[in-house]
Amino acid sequence: xxxxxxxxxxxxxxxxxxxxxSWLVEDGAVVSKNAEIAEIESDKATLTLVADEGGKIKQMAxxxxxxxxxxxxxxxxxxxxxxxxxxxxxxxxxxxxxxEDSSSEEHQEEKKEPKKETSEEFSKVKVSPLAxxxxxxxxxxxxxxxxxxxxxxxxxxxxxxRAGTQAPTATGASLKKEANRDDNRKRMSTLxxxxxxxxxxxxxxxxxxxxxNEVDMSPIMKLRKKYQEKFIETHGIxxxxxxxxxxxxxxxxxxxxxxxxxxxxxxxxxHDYTDISVAVSTPKGLMVPVIRNVxxxxxxxxxxxxxxxxxxARDGKLSIDEMTGGTFTITNGxxxxxxxxxxxxxxxxxxILGMHNIIERPVAIEGKVEIRPMMYVAVSYDHRIIDGKxxxxxxxxxxxxxxxxxxxxxxxxxxxxxxxxx
Numbered sequence: 001x002x003x004x005x006x007x008x009x010x011x012x013x014x015x016x017x018x019x020x021x022s023w024l025v026e027d028g029a030v031v032s033k034n035a036e037i038a039e040i041e042s043d044k045a046t047l048t049l050v051a052d053e054g055g056k057i058k059q060m061a062x063x064x065x066x067x068x069x070x071x072x073x074x075x076x077x078x079x080x081x082x083x084x085x086x087x088x089x090x091x092x093x094x095x096x097x098x099x100e101d102s103s104s105e106e107h108q109e110e111k112k113e114p115k116k117e118t119s120e121e122f123s124k125v126k127v128s129p130l131a132x133x134x135x136x137x138x139x140x141x142x143x144x145x146x147x148x149x150x151x152x153x154x155x156x157x158x159x160x161x162r163a164g165t166q167a168p169t170a171t172g173a174s175l176k177k178e179a180n181r182d183d184n185r186k187r188m189s190t191l192x193x194x195x196x197x198x199x200x201x202x203x204x205x206x207x208x209x210x211x212x213n214e215v216d217m218s219p220i221m222k223l224r225k226k227y228q229e230k231f232i233e234t235h236g237i238x239x240x241x242x243x244x245x246x247x248x249x250x251x252x253x254x255x256x257x258x259x260x261x262x263x264x265x266x267x268x269x270x271h272d273y274t275d276i277s278v279a280v281s282t283p284k285g286l287m288v289p290v291i292r293n294v295x296x297x298x299x300x301x302x303x304x305x306x307x308x309x310x311x312x313a314r315d316g317k318l319s320i321d322e323m324t325g326g327t328f329t330i331t332n333g334x335x336x337x338x339x340x341x342x343x344x345x346x347x348x349x350x351x352i353l354g355m356h357n358i359i360e361r362p363v364a365i366e367g368k369v370e371i372r373p374m375m376y377v378a379v380s381y382d383h384r385i386i387d388g389k390x391x392x393x394x395x396x397x398x399x400x401x402x403x404x405x406x407x408x409x410x411x412x413x414x415x416x417x418x419x420x421x422x
Contacts (some may be wrong), residue, residue, distance in 0.1 A: 002078045004053055010069045011042040011320055012109050017068045019190040020061050027059040030080055033422040037072060039316070041190045046284060051072055056080035064187060178337045191285045202345050207383040210342040213395045215402045217358050217373045219246050223405055235300040238252040241355075243302040244276070245330055247408050248401035250274040250294040250351055253328055256394040259379075260327050262348045268385055277326030277346060278306060280313040289347060290326040301345070334358065340376045350385050417422040 008018055021041040025031055031051050038049040051057075054078040061067055067341045135141070179290055186197075200210065224239050253260040253274045261270035274295050277288040289309035293301060312318045329346040334357040343354035356376045363372050377398065381391045 004055075004076050004078060005072045006037070006049055006052065006074050006076060008040060008049075008071050008073055009047070011040075011389055015065055015069070015320075016041050018047075020063055020065050020067055020073060020193070021189065022063055023059060025057055029075075030054075030056050040067075040073075041284070042320075046191070050317075051076060051220060054076045068094075069288075076321060078338070081313060106178065173203050182302055189284060195285060199344060200220055202347055206345060206347075208345055208387070209383050209391070210378050210380045211388070211391050212340070212378050213378060214398050215375045215377055215399050216363070217241075217375050217402070219403055220405055221373060229298070237300065237307060238305045239299065240303060240306075241300045242306060242332065244405060244408075245355060245398075245401060246276050246278070246291065246294055246302050247297075247299060247331060248398045249276060249328060249403055252394050252397040253406060255296065255397055255409075256390050258390050259351045259381065259394045261385055262350055263382070263385055264325070264348070271327050273327070275325055275327045277323075277329040277349070279329060279346075280307070280310050281318070281329035284316060287323065288326065288329060289313055289322050290324070291317055293327075301395050328352070330355065332356075334375065334405050336345060338376070342378060343380050343384070347381055350380040351379055351394075353390070353395075354380070 001239050011018060014101060018040040019042075021039045023038050025035070025037050031054060033038060033051060034052045035051045035054075036048045037051050045166050051077055055078040058075045058077065060072050060074050067073065077344060128212060155276070221243065224241075228239055231237075239333070257270040258268075260274060261268055263269075273293050275290050275292045276294050277290045280287045291297070291305050291309070291310070295300065309318070309322060312322070327349060329343075329349055329352040331343050331352060332355040333343075334342050334355050337357055339357050339359065341354055341356065345352050345353045354377065356378075358373045358375045361374045362369050364370075365372070375388065377395065379391055379395045
């Protein structure tokens with residue numbers, strides 16, 4: 001019997017252990033080569049374990065276990081792997097036989113279709129019209145639904161008791177909700193634990209302050225409305241707000257290098273490049289992938305890179321390299337409806353920009369009150385390396401570039417002044 005071991009790989013430098021977050025196959029399952037068999041979670045990313053060979057899985061660890069890099073997660077008995085000649089025999093089946101098999105399979109599928117509930121069955125269980133429609137579409141019976149339910153709790157029994165003795169009134173049924181005092185407890189993921197430690201250390205180890213400003217978004221909104229269709233036709237992707245903010249920050253960071261710097265021991269390190277991290281909310285927590293060398297990218301390139309990284313983040317497919325090395329971060333609480341907030345610095349960076357909700361507000365324009373789509377923006381910064389003048393000037397520069405997006409083309413300079421060479 002040939003048995004191979006599947007060991008925990010190294011997710012990156014300085015990471016010595018990971019958490020086995022979930023098995024994707026059952027113990028004893030027979031898998032094919034390169035099949036995904038488990039997910040492991042480090043303090044920076046979620047990675048997938050892959051079967052090096054086909055065979056029968058024997059799990060050596062349980063979900064939630066913390067394993068060191070190099071530890072054996074499972075073994076694979078390759079002697080149980082499906083034989084290749086079985087697939088060949090299937091392909092050699094005569095065409096007539098295939099037709100007969102396919103027709104017989106169709107009959108079998110027809111026979112296997114679950115029966116829809118009769119009106120008598122529905123009368124035994126209260127089913128909403130929407131639920132009934134979903135069950136019809138998925139060919140599910142009431143038994144299927146009941147079998148998939150969690151175990152009954154005392155609160156479920158109480159609901160059934162009250163339902164049998166009290167007929168809900170027309171108004172009370174929609175306003176009242178059954179009391180529930182259940183608690184749910186689950187272990188924090190490695191990613192969440194590390195994130196919480198980092199956030200606390202930032203508050204304790206930096207002199208963090210926040211400065212605010214507001215941006216009139218009407219120029220960008222008009223530009224997008226005018227050119228969106230042609231932009232999609234040319235580049236195959238929509239033009240969003242985020243690419244303007246990323247590009248504007250890149251220009252402003254080059255004007256104020258301290259905002260693009262970091263403290264390393266007793267040294268201040270600044271960068272000639274702008275690698276901008278963008279916070280992405282995922283089911284497993286906040287991920288911050290990095291768009292590198294933004295100063296050399298156009299808006300279409302930024303949008304494509306942003307879409308690729310955001311998709312990989314939500315699917316848990318980001319690599320360690322794609323999340324490390326950023327020099328500045330942008331986070332957008334506006335997508336959740338936030339009007340104003342103080343974003344927290346992403347170490348070892350020294351500053352972060354917070355975007356917020358766009359709200360129409362009355363503003364004074366050349367002595368007249370007009371309704372404009374306005375957004376509050378905030379920059380949190382480490383006062384140890386960035387002075388108040390630099391942080392405020394940086395944010396004002398970002399505001400100017402966003403309210404005059406055509407200036408992004410001229411290295412952030414006014415296009416008229418460039419024309420007049422003044």
